[in-house]
Amino acid sequence: MASTLPQDRRPVVISGPSGVGKGTLFKRLFDAHKDCFALSVSHTTRKPRAGEAHGVDYYYVSPEEFEALVQADGFVEHAKFGSNRYGTSKQTIADQTAKGRVVVLDIEMEGVKQIKKSGIEARYVFIKPPSFEELERRLRGRGTEDEESIVKRLNQAKLELEYADTPGVHDIIIVNDDVEKAYKKLEEFIYKPLA
Ligand SMILES: Nc1ncnc2c1ncn2[C@@H]1O[C@H](COP(=O)(O)OP(=O)(O)OP(=O)(O)O)[C@@H](O)[C@H]1O
Numbered sequence: 001m002a003s004t005l006p007q008d009r010r011p012v013v014i015s016g017p018s019g020v021g022k023g024t025l026f027k028r029l030f031d032a033h034k035d036c037f038a039l040s041v042s043h044t045t046r047k048p049r050a051g052e053a054h055g056v057d058y059y060y061v062s063p064e065e066f067e068a069l070v071q072a073d074g075f076v077e078h079a080k081f082g083s084n085r086y087g088t089s090k091q092t093i094a095d096q097t098a099k100g101r102v103v104v105l106d107i108e109m110e111g112v113k114q115i116k117k118s119g120i121e122a123r124y125v126f127i128k129p130p131s132f133e134e135l136e137r138r139l140r141g142r143g144t145e146d147e148e149s150i151v152k153r154l155n156q157a158k159l160e161l162e163y164a165d166t167p168g169v170h171d172i173i174i175v176n177d178d179v180e181k182a183y184k185k186l187e188e189f190i191y192k193p194l195a
Pocket residue numbers: 016017018019020021022023024025138139141142176177178179180182
């Protein structure tokens with residue numbers, strides 16, 4: 001498919017359990033359609049890790065700056081994980097949209113609920129593993145997580161999969177079995193012509 005923008009310019013919210021392959025799928029989308037999409041960069045109060053850059057991986061802010069943005073209703077969604085706060089700012093989405101890009105949000109379940117509540121226009125994609133066992137295999141196979149983190153992510157995955165079973169939450173549920181097929185479904189959904 002050519003490097004054209006989809007007709008439907010609403011932000012695309014991609015969620016699904018950790019390790020299911022969200023990052024793999026949206027990276028393919030960005031590579032296949034240069035300059036059409038922008039991954040929304042979140043704000044966080046956590047410190048940058050080696051190799052991470054401000055404005056690329058996250059916008060790193062102080063707890064005070066984060067709280068000020070919350071008070072100013074500057075986030076479409078925000079959450080706390082451990083002792084750190086994370087959020088997607090309205091300004092970030094507006095800036096990317098103004099550049100003519102379709103914004104892709106990689107967000108976990110609580111964030112999805114908040115965005116849905118906010119009334120913001122968006123499309124919702126859920127990426128599902130072929131099975132729970134396969135999800136665990138991928139998470140372990142990626143080699144980025146210690147045992148505690150794997151257990152935490154798998155427990156969270158159960159909740160995410162349950163939520164995704166609620167009718168009407170997502171516009172499409174894509175099973176990421178064969179990555180090629182899953183990608184085609186994602187691309188087809190995003191590029192579906194407006195009725
Ligand atoms: N269809 C697939 N079949 C087999 N392996 C896959 C498939 N899709 C992705 N993977 C592999 O599964 C692992 C997890 O994928 P990825 O990092 O994209 O997940 P993620 O959903 O973005 O996770 P997180 O939310 O933790 O960032 C990676 O090692 C990736 O190469």
